[in-house]
Amino acid sequence: MVHAASGFRGTRAGAAEGFAPKNQPGNAVGDSLPRMRVSYWCSKGHETRPVFVKLPEDQIPVVWDCRRCGGTATRGQFQPEAPLEEPEDGYKSHLEYVKERRSSQDAEDVLAGALERLRAGGALPD
Incomplete structure (x- = not known):
C-alpha cells in the first residue's frame, strides 16, 4: 500500500511548466x-x-x-481533386463485379424469376 504522503509521485505527459522531476538541475525546471x-x-x-x-x-x-x-x-x-474514374487501389464494388458477370437481360430474367417465386409463396401481393 502506498501512503498518501509518499514522495513517490509521477507526472502526467504534457505536464505544465515548473513540474519537472526534482532530481533535475535547477535550470531545467520550467524550460520549454x-x-x-x-x-x-x-x-x-x-x-x-x-x-x-x-x-x-x-x-x-x-x-x-x-x-x-x-x-x-x-x-x-486546398485544391479539390478531380474525381477518379478507376480507383487507384483497383477496388471494385459488389455491383461492378455483378455487372461484369451478367448482362442487363440476365438481370431482368433473374429478377422476374425471384418475383414470381415470392408471389407464388404469398410473400408479395400481385
Missing part, C-alpha cells in the same frame, strides 16, 4: 522549447494544424494525415 503550428490541407478541404518544435523548414514534414477523414494532407492550399 519554442513551438510552431503548421497548416496541412487534405483534398476534402479539411485543415489539420499539428504543433511542432521550432524546426528548420526542410525538417517539417511535407505530408500529414488528415485528422477528420484520414486522407493525405499537404502544406499547400
Whole structure:
C-alpha cells in the first residue's frame, strides 16, 4: 500500500511548466522549447494544424494525415481533386463485379424469376 504522503509521485505527459522531476538541475525546471503550428490541407478541404518544435523548414514534414477523414494532407492550399474514374487501389464494388458477370437481360430474367417465386409463396401481393 502506498501512503498518501509518499514522495513517490509521477507526472502526467504534457505536464505544465515548473513540474519537472526534482532530481533535475535547477535550470531545467520550467524550460520549454519554442513551438510552431503548421497548416496541412487534405483534398476534402479539411485543415489539420499539428504543433511542432521550432524546426528548420526542410525538417517539417511535407505530408500529414488528415485528422477528420484520414486522407493525405499537404502544406499547400486546398485544391479539390478531380474525381477518379478507376480507383487507384483497383477496388471494385459488389455491383461492378455483378455487372461484369451478367448482362442487363440476365438481370431482368433473374429478377422476374425471384418475383414470381415470392408471389407464388404469398410473400408479395400481385
